[in-house]
Amino acid sequence: MKRYQTAAVLIVAALFAVPVSAAAQETPREKVNQLIVYGDDPCPASNDGSITVCARKDEAERFRIPAPLRDNPNATVNQGWTQRVKAYETVGAAGINSCSPVGSGGASGCMAQLINSAYAEKKQASDVQFGKLIEAERAKRTQSIDADTAAEQARVEVLEKEYEAKLKRERDAETQPATPGAQPATAPLATPPQP
Numbered sequence: 001m002k003r004y005q006t007a008a009v010l011i012v013a014a015l016f017a018v019p020v021s022a023a024a025q026e027t028p029r030e031k032v033n034q035l036i037v038y039g040d041d042p043c044p045a046s047n048d049g050s051i052t053v054c055a056r057k058d059e060a061e062r063f064r065i066p067a068p069l070r071d072n073p074n075a076t077v078n079q080g081w082t083q084r085v086k087a088y089e090t091v092g093a094a095g096i097n098s099c100s101p102v103g104s105g106g107a108s109g110c111m112a113q114l115i116n117s118a119y120a121e122k123k124q125a126s127d128v129q130f131g132k133l134i135e136a137e138r139a140k141r142t143q144s145i146d147a148d149t150a151a152e153q154a155r156v157e158v159l160e161k162e163y164e165a166k167l168k169r170e171r172d173a174e175t176q177p178a179t180p181g182a183q184p185a186t187a188p189l190a191t192p193p194q195p
Contacts, residue, residue: 038062053133
């Protein structure tokens with residue numbers, strides 16, 4: 001019987017722990033809206049604290065297949081001479097890390113070759129780099145933080161001085177002696193009859 005109670009307690013604890021841990025993992029992050037606009041189309045304004053980044057392309061590109069998908073960037077026609085010469089260095093390679101069906105461990109270099117070619121393709125891509133645009137937008141937004149903070153601090157200091165002056169006036173009014181003929185601000189409480 002005790003085992004069943006312990007199991008029930010553990011199940012109930014697990015049910016309550018899941019929403020808490022899920023809520024703890026959710027941290028509010030800024031929303032980034034990445035858009036590509038064409039020609040003279042306006043970039044939509046940012047709202048609700050989100051960052052809207054627009055990449056502008058020529059009007060002729062509006063209904064075309066995106067440039068990175070039009071042709072094969074790995075074709076020899078699209079590669080420079082230095083890349084072609086580097087390819088000749090590994091033509092007869094066999095063995096470990098060679099991406100070759102010949103020799104032991106020949107296939108071990110295929111993944112490295114795929115990764116290297118993907119990074120080279122990404123580096124040469126002429127497509128929009130949203131990361132740089134987002135950083136530029138963040139920098140533009142944070143330029144005014146210092147000025148806004150200084151203005152807010154000055155406003156708060158003025159309000160604090162006004163509040164302190166008001167408190168001082170109220171204290172001075174309480175401590176001033178009553179003038180003759182003036183009634184006290186508060187009437188004394190009536191004492192109940194004693195038995």
